[in-house]
Amino acid sequence: MKDGKTTYPAQAGVSVPNKSNGEFEEVALCHLDIVYRIAVRLAGDTHEAEDLVQETFLRAHRAFGRFELRKYGARPWLLKILHNVFYSRRSQAGKAPTLMEDLSFDDFAAELEQSPLPILPEEQMDWEDFDEELKSAVESLAPEYRSVILLWALGDLSYKEIAQVMGCAMGTVMSRLHRARQQLTRTLGSYADDRGVLRKPDARQ
Amino acid sequence: MSCTTIRKFLYAFADGQINVEANCQVLDHLKMCSACSRVVEQHQALRARVQRSLGQVEVPRGLRERVRQAVNTGKPAVRPRGVRVFLTVKTFAVAACITLVATVAWQYTIRAGGTVQSAEPGFVLVSSNDEAASMIVSRHNMCCDGAASHHNQALPHTLPGLAAVISARYDDIINIRAPDLTRHGFTFESANFCGVRGDRCEDGRHDDGEGHGDAHDAHTGGVNGGHLLYAKKDASAPVRLSVFSVPRWDDLDRLGSVVSDRDEIRLASFLPGDDGPEMCIAVWHQDATSYVCCGQVDVPSMKDIVTDVRVALGNYPAWTVLAAHSWQP
Numbered sequence: 203m204k205d206g207k208t209t210y211p212a213q214a215g216v217s218v219p220n221k222s223n224g225e226f227e228e229v230a231l232c233h234l235d236i237v238y239r240i241a242v243r244l245a246g247d248t249h250e251a252e253d254l255v256q257e258t259f260l261r262a263h264r265a266f267g268r269f270e271l272r273k274y275g276a277r278p279w280l281l282k283i284l285h286n287v288f289y290s291r292r293s294q295a296g297k298a299p300t301l302m303e304d305l306s307f308d309d310f311a312a313e314l315e316q317s318p319l320p321i322l323p324e325e326q327m328d329w330e331d332f333d334e335e336l337k338s339a340v341e342s343l344a345p346e347y348r349s350v351i352l353l354w355a356l357g358d359l360s361y362k363e364i365a366q367v368m369g370c371a372m373g374t375v376m377s378r379l380h381r382a383r384q385q386l387t388r389t390l391g392s393y394a395d396d397r398g399v400l401r402k403p404d405a406r407q
Numbered sequence: 408m409s410c411t412t413i414r415k416f417l418y419a420f421a422d423g424q425i426n427v428e429a430n431c432q433v434l435d436h437l438k439m440c441s442a443c444s445r446v447v448e449q450h451q452a453l454r455a456r457v458q459r460s461l462g463q464v465e466v467p468r469g470l471r472e473r474v475r476q477a478v479n480t481g482k483p484a485v486r487p488r489g490v491r492v493f494l495t496v497k498t499f500a501v502a503a504c505i506t507l508v509a510t511v512a513w514q515y516t517i518r519a520g521g522t523v524q525s526a527e528p529g530f531v532l533v534s535s536n537d538e539a540a541s542m543i544v545s546r547h548n549m550c551c552d553g554a555a556s557h558h559n560q561a562l563p564h565t566l567p568g569l570a571a572v573i574s575a576r577y578d579d580i581i582n583i584r585a586p587d588l589t590r591h592g593f594t595f596e597s598a599n600f601c602g603v604r605g606d607r608c609e610d611g612r613h614d615d616g617e618g619h620g621d622a623h624d625a626h627t628g629g630v631n632g633g634h635l636l637y638a639k640k641d642a643s644a645p646v647r648l649s650v651f652s653v654p655r656w657d658d659l660d661r662l663g664s665v666v667s668d669r670d671e672i673r674l675a676s677f678l679p680g681d682d683g684p685e686m687c688i689a690v691w692h693q694d695a696t697s698y699v700c701c702g703q704v705d706v707p708s709m710k711d712i713v714t715d716v717r718v719a720l721g722n723y724p725a726w727t728v729l730a731a732h733s734w735q736p
Contacts, residue, residue: 226478234471239464249486252467256474256483263478336460354422355457361424380418383453 230262233277237284240352244288246341254291258284278363281353285367292345332390339389347382354379410436410443417443421450468671530689530710533673544686547649547701550599550636557597557636585635586650586719591712593637593648593702637702648702650716672713676706689713 237258241251261283340351346368353364365372413436419425420433437444473484550557585595639646672691678684687709689700698720700713 223475223478227475231471231474234474235466238466238470239462242464243461248467252470252473252486253483255470256477259474260477260481260483333460336456340457340461351457352461355454356462361419361422376418383450386453386457 226263226266229276230259230266230280233280234259236277236357237280240281240356241284241288243340243352243356244284244345244349254284254287257287261287275363277357278359278367281357281359282367282369285349289345332393335390335393336386339386339393342389343382343385347378347385350375350378351382351386410440413440413443414446417446418450421447422454530672530674530713532706533675543651543688543699543701546651547647547686550634550649551645551647557599557634586716588637588648588712588715590715591704591708592639592641593712594640596636596638596647598636599634646703648704648712649700651699651701652697674706674709676709691717 234255238251238255241254241258242248245251245254258280262280265283340348343351349368350364353359353367357364357367359367361372361375364375368375413433416425416429416433420430425433437447473486476484585598588594633652635650635652637648637650639648672689674687674689676685676687678686684703685705687702687704687706689709689712691698691713698716700709700716702709702712704712
C-alpha cells in the first residue's frame, strides 16, 4: 500500500483529461451525490456540507487532469479532496482529528486476536427502530473512525482506496474499521438495553 | 484452519478484500463454523445498515447546477435561502414517529426534464408504473376495506408509548385538526398509525387495536407513519381518500422513485388492477415530514386537495409539540 504507484483496474480506464468542462462533468460531477452524502455525515449539517462540496469540486476542477486523478481514480480522488477540505477547516477551528500511528496488518491481526467482538443477539433486535441511534452513534465516533466507516459503507471504497483517502496504511484502515465497529456495536447495544428492545415482543407494554 | 487463524481474514473476507486463495480458505472454514459465519454476517449487516441509515440523504435540488456555476466562475455559488435543514431536528426524530404536521411550507419549484410529462407550479406529473405507488394504493385500499377498525382511538402499531398520549387527545386534536376537506366532498373518518406498508391487515394485526410488538416493517420495506382516512359520504359506492404522513423524508425514499424532492409535489395517476377506478397519488415533503395523498380522484381534484392539505398541515404544529413533550420510551 505504501507503493504510491498502485493503480486499480476499475480506474485504469480513467484517462487524464484536459480541462474541458464536459470531461469534468463526465468524470467528476457524476460523483456529486456520494460526495454530498458523505459531506453531510462528516459535517453533520447540510449547509456546511454544501460548502464542502462546492469547495471540493472547485479544488478538483483546478487540479483536474493532474497526476492525482490517474493515481486515485475519480471517486477516491474527490473524497480525498473532500477530506482534506473538511479536516483543514476543522483544523482551523481548533478541532484537528487525532490521528493514530499507522499499524501494519500484523498489528491489526494481533489486536483482533486480543479483543473478542461482542456479538449482539441481533435476531432479537428491532434494528429498524434504530435509524436515529445509528446515525448519532456514527456521528459521535472520533473523526478518523467516522471517516473510515463512511468511506467503507457509503463510499463503497476498497481498503486500499480508504487508506489513500485517509493518508494512512491499510492495516490502520482495518484497525480503525474494527474499532469503529466495536464502538457502534457497544453503543447500539446499550441503546437496545435502555429501550428494552432485547425483550420479547410480548414483554413490551 | 482454526478460528484463530481464520479470524484475521474474516472482515476482509466479508468486505471482499482478500485474494482468491485466501477467499477459498475462509469459505471452507465458514462452511463448518457457524460462529465465524455469524461474524461475517454481522459485519455485512452493519455495513448495509449504515449504508441505508446514513446514505439516505437527499441531494439538494440545484446543488449540481451551483457546483457547475462554481466551477465555471472559480468561486462558490450562493445557496438559495429558504431550505431548512433536516439534520437539525434530531430531537424531533422521536416526535416524528407520529408527526402528521409541518410548520413550514416548502417553496414550490418546477422540476425540468427527467420523468416530467407536464407541470404546473409545484406539481410534477410522473410516470405511474411505479412499485411504490402501487404499494401505497394497496395500503390505502386495505385500510379502506377495514375502515371501521381503522377508526381506533388506541392507535395501534409500533408506538405503544405514544398511543396512550395521542388517543387521549384524539377528539380534541386529531379529530378536530385533521385537514378539513369538506370543500372537496370528503369528510374526516379516522386516523391510525398503520403507516405506508405493503402487507398490513392480512393477518389481522391492523385490526386488533393492541399495538402488538412486532408491527414494524423491516421485512416489507414499508415505513411507519400516520394515516388519516377521509370518506366521500354522498357517493353511491364508498370513495375514500388517504393522507399518509411518513416521519422522515428519507424513510419515504426507500419506497421507490415516486418520492418527491423537497421542493416539488409529485403526482401519479393510474388504474390499479384491470378495471379499477382511476387513482391519483401525490407525494411531497413538508418540513421534517413526508406526505402521501392517495385516493379515487382525478389529477385536478388531487391538486386542489393537496393544496388545502398543505395549508392545513402548515397551520398546526400541535401534534409535533405534543409528541415531543409527551413521549417517554
